[in-house]
Amino acid sequence: MSERDEFLRVAGRAAEAAAELAPLPRAAKDAALHRIADALVDAAPEIVKANETDVARARENGISDYMIDRLSLTEQRIAAIAEAVRKVAALPDPVGETVRGTVLPNGLELRQVRVPLGVVGIIYEGRPNVTVDAAALCLKSGNAVLLRGSSSAYDSNTALVRVMQGALAGSEVPADAVQLVPGTSRESAKHLMRARGLVDVLIPRGGASLINSVVEESTVPVIETGVGNxxxxxxxxxxxxxxxxxxxxxxxxxxxxxxxxxxxxxxxxxxxxxxxxxxxxxxxxxxxxxxxxxxxxxxxxxxxxxxxxxxxxxxxxxxxxxxxxxxxxxxxxxxxxxxxxxxxxxxxxxxxxxxxxxxxxxxxxxxxxxxxxTDGEEFGFGAEIGISTQKLHARGPMGLPELTSTKYVVTGEGHLRG
Amino acid sequence: MSERDEFLRVAGRAAEAAAELAPLPRAAKDAALHRIADALVDAAPEIVKANETDVARARENGISDYMIDRLSLTEQRIAAIAEAVRKVAALPDPVGETVRGTVLPNGLELRQVRVPLGVVGIIYEGRPNVTVDAAALCLKSGNAVLLRGSSSAYDSNTALVRVMQGALAGSEVPADAVQLVPGTSRESAKHLMRARGLVDVLIPRGGASLINSVVEESTVPVIETGVGNxxxxxxxxxxxxxxxxxxxxxxxxxxxxxxxxxxxxxxxxxxxxxxxxxxxxxxxxxxxxxxxxxxxxxxxxxxxxxxxxxxxxxxxxxxxxxxxxxxxxxxxxxxxxxxxxxxxxxxxxxxxxxxxxxxxxxxxxxxxxxxxxTDGEEFGFGAEIGISTQKLHARGPMGLPELTSTKYVVTGEGHLRG
Missing domain, CATH: 3.40.309.10 (Aldehyde Dehydrogenase; Chain A, domain 2)
Structure with missing residues (x-):
């Protein structure tokens, strides 16, 4: 199977998972998040081992000590990552919130309610903890997530996603709701950027050059994050x-x-x-x-x-x-x-x-x-998926509500337009 | 000057106008809108004359009677367009609304307030009334607008924009806040689509092929509108x-x-x-x-x-x-x-x-x-710039609030992060 076909298969499964996940009640999502946290702690030795492969490769490639420290996972760091997942589970569920509601003069009931975005793509650099943080925020807000991390963290990310999928397999949330984009080539990231119709939003997290290339290439709507002067x-x-x-x-x-x-x-x-x-x-x-x-x-x-x-x-x-x-x-x-x-x-x-x-x-x-x-934690959002520097959809620190869209629900009694 | 240079000059002036327009109070914007409505009525004979050129050209090109009816302006239709502008003036101003506000545990005051998007680009087909409707909604929400209508309505649109700019010249709103994209070539629309950094959002209004080409080509964030199955x-x-x-x-x-x-x-x-x-x-x-x-x-x-x-x-x-x-x-x-x-x-x-x-x-x-x-008027929004079928930023009928972004305003007393 070509890398592109493999990507389309993965993205198609994510879209199906998103449809199953969207209507789940908060309790089902929170239970799944706690399963993920438990599984991460249980699998910590296995994850550390996968991480050692990445770290060894980084050393061979002469990566700086600072970057190696960012890349490294220890059992202690994994425990902190699991704790962050539990914190996300404790946050209020944005899905279902009525953003505005009224009865129109003709008696139609109009409600605008929060719904998940669907499939969220994340392209990120560096730290493997983003793999888990981003997945937890997406699941909590009812979204499936396609993760495309740095090739330098590929073994760590693969292990983390395998553990999360294993945890989801015993929950009401479909395991396909968290997946890695297959491959580590530049081309594999492009499949994600061109997946309009399958992926609802793409969030690049990283330096200016990553963000510019995503904005330039992507047909999927993008939320720019993070460059700060x-x-x-x-x-x-x-x-x-x-x-x-x-x-x-x-x-x-x-x-x-x-x-x-x-x-x-x-x-x-x-x-x-x-x-x-x-x-x-x-x-x-x-x-x-x-x-x-x-x-x-x-x-x-x-x-x-x-x-x-x-x-x-x-x-x-x-x-x-x-x-x-x-x-x-x-x-x-x-x-x-x-x-x-x-x-x-x-x-x-x-x-x-x-x-x-x-x-x-x-x-x-x-x-x-x-x-x-300027930070989601400092602003009281509990967690953030990034800081948007664009004006569309979300601006500033993005918490769980920023990972949702809305839907108008209009209820009548056979109302016709005259 | 090349068409691209001319476009950049126009877009640069729009960005400057947007900065002047953004902080204006509602009264200044409403007064400008009433001046526009008056000027349209006064200049109706001149606008009809320009429209006749478009209609004659359309007839030569064998355009259908239905399309010619959509293209045609009469003094009566211009009066209705002016009336729609007055209706927009009567709507509440979304700018400055506090969307959320709180005092954080450390005493920092956090407010999220609505602000204009900046420069809005509209690419549209067919009816020249969109030229005025879109301009009125953008001005009311504090945005400058770059209009790129159909080449079939170029003379009508040119006349309408000239009349609107003339009306603005005597108001607090800068005349450059409403401009046509120069030229009628396909290339001229592309300049608008590639104007990331100068244009904050692009709204295509028209058929599926127009919308697809904008999504494909644009580096400016796009709000998709209108295809309805x-x-x-x-x-x-x-x-x-x-x-x-x-x-x-x-x-x-x-x-x-x-x-x-x-x-x-x-x-x-x-x-x-x-x-x-x-x-x-x-x-x-x-x-x-x-x-x-x-x-x-x-x-x-x-x-x-x-x-x-x-x-x-x-x-x-x-x-x-x-x-x-x-x-x-x-x-x-x-x-x-x-x-x-x-x-x-x-x-x-x-x-x-x-x-x-x-x-x-x-x-x-x-x-x-x-x-x-599903319609902005029916939903009670007073007017709409289009119906978004995407999930980011706005979904469903888009009224004035959907033409805004937000800004966080954080007020302290020398607060430092520990």
Missing amino acids: CAVYVDADADVDTALDVLLNAKTQRPSVCNAAETFLVHADIADTFVPRALAALKDAGVTVHGDERIRSYGEDVVEATEEDWNAEYLSLDIAARVVDSLDEAVAHIRRHGSGHTDAIVTTSQPAAKRFVALVDSAAVMVNASTRF | CAVYVDADADVDTALDVLLNAKTQRPSVCNAAETFLVHADIADTFVPRALAALKDAGVTVHGDERIRSYGEDVVEATEEDWNAEYLSLDIAARVVDSLDEAVAHIRRHGSGHTDAIVTTSQPAAKRFVALVDSAAVMVNASTRF
Whole structure:
């Protein structure tokens, strides 16, 4: 069988599983999730063994220690993954929620209710825990999932999916509701991207190049996630201590993630007070500042910023910095160079906060808070499948409701249109 | 300037206009819409003249009288179009609505608020009234719009957009918020489809081939609209008179539209009672029935149905028909052949209605009501930009809220992530 035929067979089974799964009540889905959690713990030695194959291959290929750490599974990490599945089981079921309901003037009852999307495709890089997290969120929201992980984690992902399918086999949820896309070639990912009609949505999780290639190739609707070039704007009316705290937290609390700050902008009126203290604090924290001419006038260690710096998602201890003459200039910078993820203003001025919130067109706008708060857990969603930086369907952290669609149910008594 | 450069210039101006338009209060947008309505009425003779050029060209090209009627504008029709704009002005503004809001345990205030999408592209066929309807809905929801109508209506659309821009020039809404895509070539539509980053969403309105080509070519997120292969299922427990009324209304009240019925399915237990009466009534109404063997056993006039009939969106006085042995067989038929638009069950059985609603995966499911009710006006939305048959972002009739995205606004007092 060709790889494409094999893919179509897998996707067809996923679509059938999705139809069976969609009407299941919460209790059936939660029981299946607990079975998965138990099975993962029981099979931990087997999963670790499969993971060792991936890790050995990664070492042969000279992968960095950091990436190997991300790839590695231990029994302890597997226990944490299982615990995360139990947490998903404990979340409310979004399916069946009435989003809006009314009785129309002609007596028709109109209800818009949440239903599963159907088959969700996930294309992701790196960590094998995503395999389980994504599957749990999809199952809980009544969706079948087709997983296409990194080839570097293929053995781990295969073992994890085998264990999950084994657990589902004894539950009301069909085992085909969780499947790996067959093969590890670039071509195999394309089958998923071109499976319009079989796959209802595709969520790429990874770097900008992965996301761009999915958007370019896919005929399946895509939800873009995760690229974050986030800015902190320190307004003329900022409290300087607050601004320093927010900037340092946003940049250094976890520099490798999408909601870390990559740029700071300072109003000229406060630059003399703020910039020297900020440069000192950032230096102490090991951060390299890439500044414009005005920022560079405050410190010798500041590297000259280029156009690339304004657009960069460093994901490292680097930050771009610029002095602006007005809030509107800060907004224009963010609209031009930002990625529409999260941007923050630090100010004590209510009109400034209001204007910044109104004009910055990003998934999340923070007022006197760190950009690091844009996160499904922090927002109280319990878990997230990713952070959408597009405007369609979902924007910002995506929890369980964002993994659903809706359906209109209209009930009459033989109503006819006149 | 090349057509592509010209397009990029137009789209760039639209993006700037969108940024200016987004924060405007409702009053400013409503005033602009009333100016547009007044200007359309004032310029009616000029618009009719431009339309005559399109109509003359259509006649030369041997276009059918039906299509020429759809294309034609009279002063009376222009007055009706202007009136529709005033109706849009009277609708509530979706922008700024708080969709969800809470105070997080750490004291952060979290609000999810509706914001405009930005720049909306519309690719449409046929009637020039869509030019004004779409522009009005986009402006009201704070979006700039790029319109790409049929080349057959180019002169009419050019005149309509010129009049709308003239009206906007005296308002707070920038005139560039409504623009035509330059050119009439196939290539010019492609510029719009490839304008990811400049255009936030693309809505194709037209036949299946237009929609497929947009989905295939577009890197801009697309909302699919409108293809309707709708079914009426007459359950074993149907009231026969109700079933006849619903079927006739769904098929014949307006056969050329997407929410008209194209198939009926009858439970075997009620076929002897229902089918003969249905065939007689449909014949009286001028409807040709394309039936399976069991339907054909009830009437000589029934044409043999092929696989194509089950999949057909006739948009004419034709209907496919089949006898099924169970509700589940009806559901399987609909899942396999339907377009996910609207499907109806006629039944007095509560369990049957519940099961049909749960298992049919369509934008709208009707219980004892005509499929013709799936419509923004009928649902009480005041107006619609189209009917989405996809599951992402919007499903079913799309009103003003469906032309918005959301933004999270998070307000703290120097909150840091620990």
